[in-house]
Amino acid sequence: MCLLPHRHPPPPPPARAGxxxxxxxxxxxxxxxxxxxxxxxxxxxHAEKRKERERMKISAVTTRAIRFRLAPGCxxxxxxxxxxxxxxxxxxxxxxxxxxxxxxxTLGMGTxxxxxxxxxxxxxxxxxxxxxxxxxxxxxxxxxxxxPALRWLGPxxxxxxxxxxxxxxxxxxxxxxxxxxxxHQLLLSLSDQQLLALxxxxxxxxxxxxxxxxxxxxxARKTRSSRESVLETGVPGYDTSCGxxxxxxxxxxxxxxxxxxxxxxxxxxxxGGFNATDMERDLRRLELIRSVVGxxxxxxxDANQRWTLPQALEICxxxxxxxxxxxxxxxxxxxxxxxxxxxxLVAPIPVACGESLSNRVxxxxxxxxxxxxxxxxxxxxxxxxxxxxxVALMAKKxxxxxIPHVGDMGQISQHLVLVYHIAFDLPLQFLEFIPHxxxxxxxxxxxxxxxxxxxxxPGASSQLVPLPDGSVALERGGVxxxxxxxx
Numbered sequence: 001m002c003l004l005p006h007r008h009p010p011p012p013p014p015a016r017a018g019x020x021x022x023x024x025x026x027x028x029x030x031x032x033x034x035x036x037x038x039x040x041x042x043x044x045x046h047a048e049k050r051k052e053r054e055r056m057k058i059s060a061v062t063t064r065a066i067r068f069r070l071a072p073g074c075x076x077x078x079x080x081x082x083x084x085x086x087x088x089x090x091x092x093x094x095x096x097x098x099x100x101x102x103x104x105x106t107l108g109m110g111t112x113x114x115x116x117x118x119x120x121x122x123x124x125x126x127x128x129x130x131x132x133x134x135x136x137x138x139x140x141x142x143x144x145x146x147x148p149a150l151r152w153l154g155p156x157x158x159x160x161x162x163x164x165x166x167x168x169x170x171x172x173x174x175x176x177x178x179x180x181x182x183x184h185q186l187l188l189s190l191s192d193q194q195l196l197a198l199x200x201x202x203x204x205x206x207x208x209x210x211x212x213x214x215x216x217x218x219x220a221r222k223t224r225s226s227r228e229s230v231l232e233t234g235v236p237g238y239d240t241s242c243g244x245x246x247x248x249x250x251x252x253x254x255x256x257x258x259x260x261x262x263x264x265x266x267x268x269x270x271x272g273g274f275n276a277t278d279m280e281r282d283l284r285r286l287e288l289i290r291s292v293v294g295x296x297x298x299x300x301x302d303a304n305q306r307w308t309l310p311q312a313l314e315i316c317x318x319x320x321x322x323x324x325x326x327x328x329x330x331x332x333x334x335x336x337x338x339x340x341x342x343x344x345l346v347a348p349i350p351v352a353c354g355e356s357l358s359n360r361v362x363x364x365x366x367x368x369x370x371x372x373x374x375x376x377x378x379x380x381x382x383x384x385x386x387x388x389x390x391v392a393l394m395a396k397k398x399x400x401x402x403i404p405h406v407g408d409m410g411q412i413s414q415h416l417v418l419v420y421h422i423a424f425d426l427p428l429q430f431l432e433f434i435p436h437x438x439x440x441x442x443x444x445x446x447x448x449x450x451x452x453x454x455x456x457x458p459g460a461s462s463q464l465v466p467l468p469d470g471s472v473a474l475e476r477g478g479v480x481x482x483x484x485x486x487x
Contacts, residue, residue: 056130056178057094061122064089065115066464067108069487070436071478076246078272078306084108084487085437087380088115089464090122090166092174100130100174101463104166105380105407110159112485117163120150125167134175138200141168141386145200157358161383168384169412173460183385183460184415188423192217195423199390203361207368213393220396220425227422234451235417237410237433238266238300238325245270249288256292263450266298266325266430272306279315286322295323302328305356309338316342320349326374328352339371350374355405358382360390367398375400379416380407385460392420406432410445411461414452439476440465 068085075083086108092100104114121144125133133140144164145156153160176183187195192214201210239262242255252269259267269289271282282301289299301324307315312330319327327349331338333356343351354376357363366372377391388404395402402420404413410431420426431452438444442463446453455461467474473482480487 056098058092058100058125058128058130058133058174059095060093061119061126062091062093063115063118063122064091064464064483065111065485067111067482067484067487068437068440069108069480073244073246073251074241074436076244077270077302077304078245079304080107081246082108086111087464088112088118088162088166090118090163090170092122092125092170094130094174098174098177099463100170100172100177101459102166102168102170102173102384103380103408103412103462103464104162104169105378106162108487114159114162114166117150117153117159118166121147121160121163122167122170125171130171130175130178133171135194135197137171137198137386138196141200141383142202145383154358156361156383161358162381165380165382165384165387168386169379169460169462172385173462177459180458182415182455182458183412184418184455187415187419192221195389198386199393200360200386201390201393204364204390204394207364208394208397212397216393216396217423220423223425224422227425227428230418230421230428231454234448234453235414235421235428235431236265236451237447238268238298238430239264240268240302240432240434241436242267243269243289245272249285252285253288253292256289260293260297263448264433265450266300267293268300268302268328268432270304271301271319272303279311279318282315283318283322286319286324290322298325300325300328300352302352303330305329305332307331309335309341312338312342313345316346320346324349326350326352328374328376329356333357336365336369336371339366340369343371343373352376352403354378355381355407360387360394363391364394367394367400373400375402376405377402378405378407379412381405385412385416388416389419392416392424392426395420396424396426401427401429403430404432406434408462409434409437409441410452411441411443414445414455415460418454436477436479440474440479440481 066087070083084107086106087103088106088111090102106114150160172183176186179186195217196214201213239259242259256267269286301319307330309331316327316330327346330342339351339353350373352374353372355378359382375395377388379385379388382388392402406413413431417431421428433447442465443457443461472484473480
């Protein structure tokens with residue numbers, strides 16, 4: 001930088017060969033620089049750093065369609081009785097050992113269809129540098145979501161959006177691994193502008209402009225330090241695995257007692273019965289749990305969309321009198337007006353919804369209609385981590401708590417709830433705990449004394465274990481994992 005007073009220099013003399021190069025000891029400095037850099041460029045450290053930069057490019061995309069058969073009774077609810085879970089997996093390869101693994105949740109059948117959709121969408125990422133990709137990820141997200149030849153299959157819903165979830169989650173996993181940071185730590189290290197550059201806010205402008213989103217993040221940053229203690233204490237979990245619908249009453253009683261002994265302060269009971277008129281059974285089982293844990297213990301109820309609106313209007317007030325923590329998915333998830341009517345009827349008991357909502361626009365409609373009081377956005381259902389951030393910002397605008405549904409078994413969500421609380425100033429409440437697939441993840445989520453232990457390994461914790469060489473299946477803890485098309 002020149003510190004001399006500004007004035008126009010005299011015109012230079014006529015140029016001669018070599019006059020444009022500064023010299024030192026009679027040798028042009030450019031030659032000195034080449035000479036001095038040679039040892040550095042040949043050093044192992046420099047070579048490793050150069051290799052590290054090069055390996056951040058996505059060199060290939062592979063996929064997996066993984067299915068799980070759960071232990072008898074596990075996973076059962078009012079509409080899902082098969083005991084099958086599944087993941088469509090996107091794997092982003094690089095020229096190094098680093099890989100990004102992203103998952104989208106299914107219920108076993110159809111996983112291969114989502115896998116094929118991933119193959120169609122993700123090929124656009126080959127050759128992209130992960131840092132450059134994530135610097136403007138919202139642009140790529142929008143382009144993939146609106147892929148002209150595939151958008152008709154949604155738009156922004158169903159198989160094609162599940163594929164986008166897996167791809168997005170793989171990008172975030174690879175990025176965090178490249179930065180050698182757990183996902184939550186990476187996201188919390190970003191500036192407001194960098195964080196917002198990840199999020200596609202299109203179609204939300206009527207409720208959340210980019211300027212409003214930036215202001216929400218900026219305001220929350222002022223008080224971040226008051227919320228960072230959660231990084232030491234962990235996030236409280238609530239246990240869904242004790243209340244599956246097909247469990248006997250005796251099994252429910254025993255498993256709820258075990259949950260309390262493990263330190264959980266809340267559990268979930270599946271309701272809705274095996275047929276639409278089996279309401280008395282739901283009431284009896286809720287009273288059974290109350291007899292075990294007392295009237296003030298937190299018990300959430302989940303109907304998994306089973307009831308019609310007239311049925312819900314009949315049963316929900318009766319359930320509400322037993323003081324549940326919330327009533328979840330009381331009717332069809334596309335019926336926003338019905339949820340709004342139910343929410344008004346059972347208030348102040350909140351209505352929870354989100355596991356079956358595919359995109360930020362659907363959440364916007366629920367928020368505007370006051371049709372949910374707990375947002376259960378799932379990173380394996382909407383368009384992955386990036387769209388979860390968009391939904392969480394809207395939830396902050398509408399003052400709605402976010403308690404995610406964990407199609408990811410809490411693996412990715414354990415990172416996101418920390419970001420929602422610390423970066424967005426959303427209240428810290430609970431994160432659902434379902435342990436059945438825990439042992440199939442490379443870095444399984446850990447829960448101690450009823451709280452999630454803050455993850456410390458690089459990535460999004462979304463990488464599943466490989467099958468042993470030559471094997472078509474792997475069994476752990478009474479659960480069978482396979483990549484075979486049929487279980």
